[in-house]
Amino acid sequence: MMVTGEAQPGAPAPLAPPAARAVDLVKTYGKGDAAVRALDGVNVEFERARFTAVMGPSGSGKSTLMHCMAGLDAPTSGRSFVGDVEIGTLDDSGLTRMRRDRIGFVFQSFNLVPTLTAAENIELPADLAGQKVDPSWFDFLVDQLAIRDRLSHRPNELSGGQQQRVACARALIGRPDLIFADEPTGNLDSNSSAEMLTFMKRSVTDFGQSIVMVTHDPRGAAFADRVVFLADGKVVGELIAPTADSVLEQMKQLSA
């Protein structure tokens, strides 16, 4: 049984802090009457070596939550942590270094650099850090994702599924503490989606990767270890070891 929420007082201290957590996170857009409260006091923790899905209807604030927790957007109030580092205390270069060294990203629209080959795209974060990639880890990922024969191709010569697998390799190459995946299967057909999600799940179980995935697809969410539900900028529930049916059921209750 997983324990979620705030650590219980008096309980033995965990070996390591959660991969990421948010405390009373609030984000408002606009001012006055036009103000929209995209996040309305969110408290959530994402455990290490777990695959967590964040679900919710459109406008529930799931993307905003991810942006704030990944340091891409600044919350109006509240705090968020990656590991034990509070994001709000970091300046731009600190944030940049944190994104580069500790976080991986996978996007709905793949977001590969069009002028670089697949291999160069995978190496890009290391390249930016002025480091070399670990060749055995590179080979391992490339084989696992079955993109070895596509390495010298440019993104426009790859299928959507291939592009997303390249993006996935790019996210994993630096062994980040946490991967944020924003609707990673949104632009993929069902076969490619299933392949992608299976791989993500394997990376969690086989080599302890922590992943947070924003999605609106119940079948996708079913691959996760845990699903956090968001509505109107608040956490409204969660499921451990979800199935597509249980997720769908929960979603129905939310929209009811």
Added chain:
Amino acid sequence: MWKATIKGLLAHKLRLALTGLAIVLGVTFVSGTLVLTDTLKNTFNTLFGQVYQNIDFEVRATAAFSQGGQAVRKPIPQSIAATVASVPGVQYVSGVVEGYAQLVSPQGKAIGSGGAPNIGLSFDPNPQLSALRLVAGTGPTTPNEVVIDQGTADKYGFSLGERIRILLSGPPKVFTITGIAKFGTANNLAGATIAAFDLPTAQQLFSEVGRLDAIEVLAKPGVDKAQLQHAIATVLPAGVQVVTGQTVANEQSNAINQALSFFSTALLVFAFISLFVGAFTIFNTFSILVGQRTRELALLRILGANRRQIFRSVLVEATILGLVASLVGLGLGVLTAIGLEALLKGFGITLPTGPLVFESSTVVAALVVGVGVTVVSAISPARRAVRIPPIAAMADYRGSEEESSRRRIIVGCVLGLAGVVALAVGLGKPAIQLVGVGAVAIFIAVGMLAPLVARPMSSVIGRPLANSVAGKLGRENSMRSPRRTAQTASALMVGLALVSTMAVFGASLSKSATSSVDEAVDADYIVTTSGLAGFSTSVAATAAAVAGVTAVSSVYGGEFEFEKSVTSLTGVSPAEVGQTVILRVASGTGSAALASGELLVDTTTANSDHLRVGSLVPVTFAETGRQTMRIGGIYKPNALLGSYAVGDGFFRAHFNDPLPLAVLIRTSAAASAAGEAAIVAALHAYPNLTIQTQAQFEKSQQKSVDTLLGLVYVLLALAILIALIGIVNTLMLSVFERTHEIGLLRAVGMRRRQVRAMIRSEAVILSVFGAVIGIVVGTGLGVAFSDSLSNQGITDIVVPYSSLVVFVVIAALLGLAAATWPARRAAKLDVLAAIAAE
């Protein structure tokens, strides 16, 4: 990171080429100018080195004062030659005199190209000493013989034994050609004609009987040169010096180098104008590219690129672009220099041939300027790139521009004000560099503020086009991004601002030239010549003998030193001044003061130097030295007389054999064709003269202003061309950016023709917008510039409205031309692929 930058560059070769073209053209201009002037300098240095290589010393008068780097000296007594010859160690001495001698072609035309002088020389038979090297025939030995330069002989087909008429300071004379000579190793000295006579003849022709301009000295072999120079110096009277041949060669080449520097500076100013316009183009292109790559740059930020890496990636792109463009420009510059040299030869300016000089400093200058301009122009776009937040990579991100636009307005206003202040101070002083800085600041400020008016102005300009759907869409497109519209138009704005400045200045100059002649001269006919040297003193007497001529006044001009500064002095005939010159005396007397050898100054000078009638002022003449003159009268400013005037008798007494620059003729009847014909016939012997009525003279003055203006327009055309390349580039980028949108329009039924019309409408609106702003700014600058020169004779300020309207029309047509390629490209887009593109 470098990989991403370089691959990004290589992926857009066309974009690279178009953007780089602006820099290529500017650098070509810069390096071409430098190579050409270095080559010319080297050639002349070598030539003078050869000419003086055998001469050990030159004895000459010390300089009375120097004017524009050229020392003004008086002749020395011929007896000094014998004194110097008797100094032990001297092997040979040769007296030299120099004066005006203009050759007349077999067809009866006066020979002379451009402003090149017509040199008359004494010829020394000693081949070691003379600058002239005989290539055919013999030297002149009798008063009727002459040696001429090979350049002239070749061009006009003169051969040995032939007779040639020569115009001199006295009446023209006919000589027999006994020899043809080279100047050093050159056929002649950059188009200057040479006529050499034996020494006594030359002395008589140049009014220097018993006197010499210089003495060339040859030392005996093995003599200690320093000791000999000292020995010669001790026998010379005061005011005469001895210098080495090397010194003279250096002086000669320095004088030429100075003239060449003026020429190269003038060309470089236009080269920098082109580069400045190019900078606007590059700034605009990089701004658009950063805008188009917002998502890519934000992605790099997400993946861990820090701000410095983003900044550097944009600047590295600019550096590579600048480097490649500069190298190409450098290569083209060398070719241009070769072309220009050929062009000069085509104009009859025979230059001594020498190897093309490619100094390493040219390479450095080209690279520094080319790379520098590109990188500096890319700094602001790079800073914008740095400000892109990582979250901009998200599909639903929408940025705001409000903050930077407020900052831009404030910076633009401050910069504009600073520019106006710098310009005003610079024009008042006058300090030309400050004027340049001010103008640059104003242009940048206008570029920054132009987005404010881009939307309403595009709307107004585009209204006539809005009848068709295509025109309407083009107008909408130009209004949708006011900042881009303004930035694209600003390069053209700068170009047209400069063109309009020149148009206003030229029109004012032209008008002022006419009215200043009207207010200065009251003659029926004006006799002038094209060269700067003047013409024979006998012209006035010949003209005076023509029936019906009532008054003839020769006008002399020369330099003298007044209160420690060298300035121009005019000499006119006191008796005739009242009938030919409009002399408005403010105080003192006019003609009477001139006749009694007193100095006249104009009211401007009198006020600024606190001079009054009766003031005694120290002056220095090269010929007669220091003396004190009494101010006899003060006159209202007069363009002919300038600031200082004396009587012609006084002038001739204090200058060595001066030549009149003009002769003013008054007749009993008004100017008529018959009267003119009679004067022309009487002056038939002087083919170098131009005889015009006052109206014709004014017209020809205007024409020379127009010619100068035409030349400036041609030089500015390159800047306009660069601005147009900028428009082509922007339209191409816009078409690329709107691929999806254009595909959509095509899918719902827009025809290719309409797509082309849409792009063309946008281009016309862009160009007219740039032209209108440029013309407004340029007219302001032109008026300010002309106004500041009111003391220099620009008395009327004219805004040539019709020319300005023509500029707008031309700009619109150029815009249409610039749209051709982008429009074709847009029309060719594959509808399906365009819709699929994101």
